[in-house]
Amino acid sequence: MSFIQQLAKLSRETLKLRLYSTTPTQVEAAIVGEQGNLDHLLALLSPAAEAYIEPMAQRAAALTRRRFGYNIGLYLPLYLSNLCANECDYCGFTMSNKLKRKVLSAEELAAEMAVIKPQGFDSILLVSGEHETKVGLDYFSSVLPQVKAQFSHVAMEVQPLSTKAYDALVARGLDAVMLYQETYDPTTYQKHHLRGNKRDYGYRLASPERIAQAGVDKIGLGVLLGLDDWRMDALLMGHHLDYLERRFWRSRYSISLPRLRPCVGGITPKVQLSDRGLVQLICAFRLFNEQLEISLSTRETPKLRDNLLGLGITQMSAGSRTDPGGYVNPDAQLDQFEISDERSAAEVVKVLRQRGFTPVWKDWEANWIGAS
Numbered sequence: 001m002s003f004i005q006q007l008a009k010l011s012r013e014t015l016k017l018r019l020y021s022t023t024p025t026q027v028e029a030a031i032v033g034e035q036g037n038l039d040h041l042l043a044l045l046s047p048a049a050e051a052y053i054e055p056m057a058q059r060a061a062a063l064t065r066r067r068f069g070y071n072i073g074l075y076l077p078l079y080l081s082n083l084c085a086n087e088c089d090y091c092g093f094t095m096s097n098k099l100k101r102k103v104l105s106a107e108e109l110a111a112e113m114a115v116i117k118p119q120g121f122d123s124i125l126l127v128s129g130e131h132e133t134k135v136g137l138d139y140f141s142s143v144l145p146q147v148k149a150q151f152s153h154v155a156m157e158v159q160p161l162s163t164k165a166y167d168a169l170v171a172r173g174l175d176a177v178m179l180y181q182e183t184y185d186p187t188t189y190q191k192h193h194l195r196g197n198k199r200d201y202g203y204r205l206a207s208p209e210r211i212a213q214a215g216v217d218k219i220g221l222g223v224l225l226g227l228d229d230w231r232m233d234a235l236l237m238g239h240h241l242d243y244l245e246r247r248f249w250r251s252r253y254s255i256s257l258p259r260l261r262p263c264v265g266g267i268t269p270k271v272q273l274s275d276r277g278l279v280q281l282i283c284a285f286r287l288f289n290e291q292l293e294i295s296l297s298t299r300e301t302p303k304l305r306d307n308l309l310g311l312g313i314t315q316m317s318a319g320s321r322t323d324p325g326g327y328v329n330p331d332a333q334l335d336q337f338e339i340s341d342e343r344s345a346a347e348v349v350k351v352l353r354q355r356g357f358t359p360v361w362k363d364w365e366a367n368w369i370g371a372s
């Protein structure tokens with residue numbers, strides 16, 4: 001059974017009712033309960049759990065320490081292109097925005113990497129808008145070996161592809177794919193994705209299964225917090241994660257919890273997620289899954305990022321630019337969204353060390369996990 005079929009069997013109304021009628025006793029049981037229990041995740045995401053942030057944070061910190069120690073993985077996004085054939089009303093790259101559009105040439109990519117590499121990064125996230133014809137499989141196939149020659153861990157955050165295409169990219173060195181559903185509510189999804197291939201909710205939802213079938217080592221899920229009820233979106237992402245982990249247990253999983261940020265021509269969030277709500281979310285997922293990698297981007301402020309460190313975060317970007325070519329020639333007009341933490345990688349590393357954490361520049365390498 002595919003995840004789409006499994007999701008169709010769930011009653012969203014019932015889940016929502018249960019979320020909003022969770023009792024303190026159910027939250028208390030979930031905090032000390034076993035991991036991997038979706039009923040417990042529901043309780044931990046509920047409004048009733050807001051009164052239990054402190055004990056949730058204590059257990060989340062202890063579980064994170066047991067599994068990940070004091071290590072924080074560092075990575076950098078490298079934007080390949082801001083060309084996009086989709087209309088998403090929350091994104092600066094949306095097709096109708098009158099932006100300067102750009103696709104990095106091999107020379108420009110080399111120049112970007114020459115700025116990034118000396119900062120210490122060995123793990124890179126290649127990002128692009130979704131433009132199948134100009135920034136599709138051929139382009140990715142040509143840039144991957146160039147990037148892999150410099151970085152031992154290469155992740156991508158681009159349009160969803162076929163299993164065959166993922167197979168081809170794995171053969172060229174692809175280690176991880178981040179593909180965010182944005183929202184699990186089909187009506188809200190249609191409302192914000194107005195034109196282009198991304199309107200196909202089902203194709204996107206089935207993508208992590210295709211990624212896993214191609215043997216990608218790490219798969220990242222995510223929702224854009226602010227598009228819809230974040231408790232429901234997070235809960236359904238938990239169901240998705242649970243489905244994938246049970247069937248595709250050879251892959252590692254990560255989640256990303258981006259809050260909607262301002263961008264050129266963008267919408268304001270329908271639902272505001274407070275800092276405290278973000279803490280609840282991170283702790284809920286850590287209590288649900290000790291192995292899960294949780295990533296926090298530079299969308300959040302330095303103060304919040306520093307304070308969230310011990311609770312469950314395992315990966316951070318630092319010194320990011322969200323415009324193609326931005327490490328060599330920063331150009332705010334090409335940005336996907338505004339970032340909040342503008343500190344350099346060296347400054348973030350300094351704070352990590354001051355707080356007793358170990359910055360880790362390298363993710364797992366294929367050779368270490370038995371892949372060829």
Ligand code: SF4
Nearest residue numbers: 084086088091094129
């Ligand atoms: S969110 Fe992605 S697909 Fe949508 S406009 Fe932005 S870059 Fe394009």
